[in-house]
Amino acid sequence: MALALTDDQRAMASGERGEGTAMAMRIVARTAELLGAPRLIPIASAHIDGALYHGDSGTLFAEKLVEGGAKVSVRATLNVGALDLTGCSRDRLPEHERGMARRMMEAYRTLGCEPSWTCAPYQAGHRPAQGTDVAWGESNAVVFCNSVLGARTNRYGDFLDIACAIAGYAPDYGLHRPENRRARFVFDVSALAPSFLASEIAWPVLGSLYGREAGNDVGVVTGVARHPGEDALKAFGAAAASSGAVGLFHVAGVTPEAPDLAVALGGEKPERTIVVTAEMARTAQLRLSTAGEVDRIDAVAIGSPHLSPREFEELARLIGGRRLAVPFYACTGRHALAHLDKCGLRRGLEAAGVTIVADTCVVVTPIMAPHPDGVLMTNSGKFAHYAPGNTGYGVIYGSLADCVESAVSGWPALAETAP
Amino acid sequence: MNAIQGEILVEGRAGHGEALVLDAPISFWGGVDPKTGRIADVRHPQHGESIAGKVLFLPGTIGSSSASAVLLELVHNGHAPAALVLHEPDAILLLGLIVAREMGWETPVAVRMDRDTFPRVDVDAVLSISSDGRVLSTGA
Numbered sequence: 218m219a220l221a222l223t224d225d226q227r228a229m230a231s232g233e234r235g236e237g238t239a240m241a242m243r244i245v246a247r248t249a250e251l252l253g254a255p256r257l258i259p260i261a262s263a264h265i266d267g268a269l270y271h272g273d274s275g276t277l278f279a280e281k282l283v284e285g286g287a288k289v290s291v292r293a294t295l296n297v298g299a300l301d302l303t304g305c306s307r308d309r310l311p312e313h314e315r316g317m318a319r320r321m322m323e324a325y326r327t328l329g330c331e332p333s334w335t336c337a338p339y340q341a342g343h344r345p346a347q348g349t350d351v352a353w354g355e356s357n358a359v360v361f362c363n364s365v366l367g368a369r370t371n372r373y374g375d376f377l378d379i380a381c382a383i384a385g386y387a388p389d390y391g392l393h394r395p396e397n398r399r400a401r402f403v404f405d406v407s408a409l410a411p412s413f414l415a416s417e418i419a420w421p422v423l424g425s426l427y428g429r430e431a432g433n434d435v436g437v438v439t440g441v442a443r444h445p446g447e448d449a450l451k452a453f454g455a456a457a458a459s460s461g462a463v464g465l466f467h468v469a470g471v472t473p474e475a476p477d478l479a480v481a482l483g484g485e486k487p488e489r490t491i492v493v494t495a496e497m498a499r500t501a502q503l504r505l506s507t508a509g510e511v512d513r514i515d516a517v518a519i520g521s522p523h524l525s526p527r528e529f530e531e532l533a534r535l536i537g538g539r540r541l542a543v544p545f546y547a548c549t550g551r552h553a554l555a556h557l558d559k560c561g562l563r564r565g566l567e568a569a570g571v572t573i574v575a576d577t578c579v580v581v582t583p584i585m586a587p588h589p590d591g592v593l594m595t596n597s598g599k600f601a602h603y604a605p606g607n608t609g610y611g612v613i614y615g616s617l618a619d620c621v622e623s624a625v626s627g628w629p630a631l632a633e634t635a636p
Numbered sequence: 637m638n639a640i641q642g643e644i645l646v647e648g649r650a651g652h653g654e655a656l657v658l659d660a661p662i663s664f665w666g667g668v669d670p671k672t673g674r675i676a677d678v679r680h681p682q683h684g685e686s687i688a689g690k691v692l693f694l695p696g697t698i699g700s701s702s703a704s705a706v707l708l709e710l711v712h713n714g715h716a717p718a719a720l721v722l723h724e725p726d727a728i729l730l731l732g733l734i735v736a737r738e739m740g741w742e743t744p745v746a747v748r749m750d751r752d753t754f755p756r757v758d759v760d761a762v763l764s765i766s767s768d769g770r771v772l773s774t775g776a
Contacts, residue, residue, distance in 0.1 A: 243738065244734055247734050248730075251725050251727055251730060252727050271670050271702065271706055272670050272709035274709045274711070274739075373728075374705070374727070375704050377731050432696075462697070462698050606676040606678060607676075
């Protein structure tokens with residue numbers, strides 16, 4: 218079916234509200250055609266992943282929208298940029314790149330976006346209501362928005378997110394449509410030991426496995442006895458969206474569109490059931506590490522997605538006033554930074570040797586010292602997935618407690634592993 | 637290989653180059669170096685190879701929603717593939733080409749081809765894709 222635009226949308230595309238808005242509407246409409254969407258639907262908000270510098274082209278795109286007089290027409294928060302504008306940490310970008318990254322961040326502000334600079338906007342006060350259509354970018358934010366909040370978004374890439382935010386419309390396609398939100402497969406974790414399921418590493422490890430099994434499909438996790446907490450669902454979704462094209466998952470009895478298994482499946486039989494064994498969990502955990510047998514670590518990085526205030530409190534408790542022997546990067550957004558300053562946690566963490574990284578993270582911009590055979594330890598499934606390609610460091614995956622103990626001693630301590 | 641008609645996904649200039657058939661899906665962000673087009677994902681079976689100037693057959697893409705930004709950058713700096721061949725429209729990736737066209741930059745053509753056509757492309761084949769989506773082998 219061909220895409221049908223309303224008179225208003227057509228007028229927008231032909232420049233009635235300026236060339237910037239016209240360019241945004243043409244990008245939305247062209248993408249809608251490519252997707253086979255029959256129409257565009259109004260959106261309530263956007264989360265913009267496009268302000269991260271990957272090269273000059275993205276800056277030139279944002280500045281062309283600014284030159285065309287475009288402004289966002291809905292609430293739009295910003296994902297991370299390439300610079301820590303708070304001054305907590307220092308990047309190693311060459312001068313040209315730093316200048317272009319700064320121009321890019323300024324252009325998105327000029328378009329009317331909020332300077333949230335976080336990949337966890339859902340923990341920074343941007344929580345659209347269940348059932349509303351939104352246009353979100355950044356794979357972990359997308360999966361959290363769909364799965365945990367129950368708002369409806371596809372995986373909006375750079376450019377389409379800002380184009381939708383300016384136009385105020387998105388293609389009627391994919392996860393905006395209720396029939397595409399029901400689970401097709403079951404991911405049964407009931408055979409795993411309750412002690413493992415209650416551990417911190419269970420969720421990122423299972424998320425990584427889930428993502429590889431799911432591909433593009435929507436699934437439902439069963440066998441979870443109690444709500445694991447929002448930070449666990451955040452870690453699961455981020456890991457799943459790194460290893461697979463996951464945009465939405467359900468957890469029976471936990472997430473809003475899955476009061477029980479039958480509702481999550483839309484009353485139909487699952488196309489397949491994956492019964493997760495202890496062996497599968499163990500293999501999934503091992504796959505997150507790439508460094509092999511090593512007798513030292515060179516750095517620790519946590520906070521992908523950005524740490525919540527609660528995760529910072531846990532970090533401070535685990536460090537317990539000790540001094541860290543290797544560089545330790547804790548990535549977060551301004552929303553958590555404000556909390557850390559208010560409750561006095563920041564000074565203690567920095568005194569112990571923690572480098573707080575705000576507005577950005579160590580995997581998207583060079584902050585860590587370059588190290589040809591460096592070993593990075595992390596408790597993040599997403600960092601484990603992307604750090605080797607983006608930073609050159611090999612990765613050891615472990616729990617937050619293991620990360621802290623390893624950072625104190627300088628050698629890898631792995632007390633917590635899958636059963 | 638006989639000529640195969642692909643369906644145009646995004647219009648662009650005709651392409652000519654070595655075929656590179658990826659054995660596994662790839663995440664452009666984190667998986668491809670935006671400066672050079674080299675495959676940077678150490679877990680990818682073709683880690684180290686370059687997609688620049690190749691007729692690139694993609695069995696699928698995974699991961700980050702920044703794939704379009706990497707492709708736009710490759711178009712801008714001259715390291716884009718000579719043409720892209722996909723099983724199904726991947727809006728996140730192809731958006732990089734749509735935006736490049738809005739910027740007034742010349743883009744490689746992107747076409748869709750059936751899944752079962754992929755394995756028939758020989759390794760080391762040199763292919764041409766016309767701007768109307770016809771794929772022709774021009775020798776090894």
